[in-house]
Amino acid sequence: MKAEILSIGDELVHGATVDTNAAEIARALLRCDIEVERVSVVSDRFADITGAIRDAMSRCDLLMITGGLGPTQDDITRDGIAAALDLPLEMDAPTLERIEARFASLGRPMPESNRVQALVPRGGEAIDNDRGTAPGLWVETGSQCIVAMPGVPREMRHLLEDRVLPRLDRRQGSACCYHERLVHTFGHGESFIAEQVGDLFQRDGEVRVSITVRTGVTTLAVRSQGTKAVHVREAVDGLAELIVERLGKWVFGRDGASLEATVVGALKASGRTVATAESCTGGLLAELLTSIPGSSAAFEAGFITYANEAKTRQLGVPADLIAAHGAVSEPVAAAMAEGARRIAQADFGLGITGIAGPDGGTPEKPVGLIYVACADEEGVRVRECRFSGDRALNRQLAARTALDLLRRRLARESPSS
């Protein structure tokens, strides 16, 4: 089956927003053994939309569209599909009722403008959207199929995973099988990781491995496809496990794992808690930990102490320690971690102090110099980091270094995990 993706929106084609939906849809389709052959992005202009739909339908069997299903005047994807396929739009009464009910549940009348969201090209179907007012569209013409979903990533994901993929899977039958495993490491770059495990695989082998890096997390993706599901799974899983074995302690998780979920999981498994003390990361470390549902069992409290007085007042960091070593120093990072642990009565304390940039650097203490500390009942460890990213990346790297320090501390206790 030949598939294409069409993303619609001025903000996408002008680059104000990076289109992440297309990549997400392409990955999801691969799980159903459908390979995307082309992605197109066009503006909200009617002629651009109809032109792109007609072009795609001259090449592919399945066209996945996102964007332009909202209630406002610039949302004309419905009209574009209808025009490209030469079908009239018809009001779908059950869909209109569902949209009205959604507004009623929010205690508001449905604005007149939302009526258009219940229009469906003749012969097509609306796809229920539990996360918003914009239903998706499913239109089949002969052997070809157009699926349209809202552009809001959260709503798109819901429709894709809950409504569209199951239906595509049934439609597709069992032709070709695709399998993928991800191995996540922290603290080393692409070339280092490639040097460690490069001999385990060939670039053009049956099982392909690609390496990507994002905010300090280096991920190996092991992929293969073929007609025998058992064979494909064995080959991919086998190579992934060889890689995990070779990389050892650098590996923090597989597939959907994140550093923060791994740390929260390990804390909850051992019945312990953490408190955080942050200067230059300004709450990012706490935000990552508490982004995990159920983290309240593992996260005690957090302190964001930008000013020196705040470090002393909130965390009990001695003022003369700051005066002697400076706020960005190993002893202050250690005292912050210990203070957070003590005051919050947590099992672990994490402390971060540094210069995220772009300003505030000096020749002795340049931008990117950040100290990360992990305190427990036995004492405190501090890591000195010298990052070379911008403010946002330096903050991300520092927060994740703290998570990794705690992960490795917890892993030493239970080497089986």
Place this chain on the structure above:
Amino acid sequence: MKAEILSIGDELVHGATVDTNAAEIARALLRCDIEVERVSVVSDRFADITGAIRDAMSRCDLLMITGGLGPTQDDITRDGIAAALDLPLEMDAPTLERIEARFASLGRPMPESNRVQALVPRGGEAIDNDRGTAPGLWVETGSQCIVAMPGVPREMRHLLEDRVLPRLDRRQGSACCYHERLVHTFGHGESFIAEQVGDLFQRDGEVRVSITVRTGVTTLAVRSQGTKAVHVREAVDGLAELIVERLGKWVFGRDGASLEATVVGALKASGRTVATAESCTGGLLAELLTSIPGSSAAFEAGFITYANEAKTRQLGVPADLIAAHGAVSEPVAAAMAEGARRIAQADFGLGITGIAGPDGGTPEKPVGLIYVACADEEGVRVRECRFSGDRALNRQLAARTALDLLRRRLARESPSS
């Protein structure tokens, strides 16, 4: 001038890598008054590449290509351009010398495979690349132009900014001018905003308006293009100002503004500071504020108090207040904001307590119920919010609601801003 972008690479079309180059190129071209009308992404397959180039050249005047210029077998963009334009590839001696010199400067001989990087379609030119071995390509045929750049973002950016844009700018002269203004609002959805201002513009008018929503921020983009720069600017700026006037206090900024930057800017302008007390947002509010360079002048300290004891110990929220009303309640949000303000000795205190989900909801206090408070020397205001997103979105909306409360509090003092 009609421009298109073509991104080439298996990893892009399969979604393993999100294509950020296209958005960056589109934004850069807009600065030269060139509007991108379509972005296409195809695999490394020869037929896909030549097909996509031919399609684009049937529609546009300028085609910007990225990817597939490396030295390996899967890098066939050069061949694709030559085939699509029916031009032979010729070895460019000065370019070959430059690639050899680059390897020599690294103390290595040039691998034979890199020779292909010096091939140029007849009549075209290589574009020097100071950051890597892959030169770009510039090929003109009649009034049309193809520019190819490497896919590595760092190298692409170098070629784009240092080599391609200056040349396009000269080539472009004063043909067509593009102008855009963005108006950002908070707290109301797409349909509400459209109802307020929809009468000010027509869907297919000369000046187009599109509306997008992201984490509670509803943005109106006003755009137009034409041959008379003054006329285009006047039309766009005029409509944008009419919209700003109509929407009044809901507007927090224009163009590149963010809620957090607006708040930090207003605090710094008035020489005042804020402290934060967060429960369900877990540090996100502080993280947003401190993501702004120079925010240390405006951000005093932050408290993340998940447990009830932490609210009492760190913020002085009376235990009997929590017992009487529950941790998720208006009085506790108010006490958190006041506690943060008092303890950090800040001018403003922001407090957030609520149930972000997915667990922890009850019939009386469902998931999504979040109280947001803003305290100052005169007292405290609390807003009750009922969000219907997932955990991540509810947290984002709550943190931004707090920012907007403070923004409006600051704006009331200086109505001119």
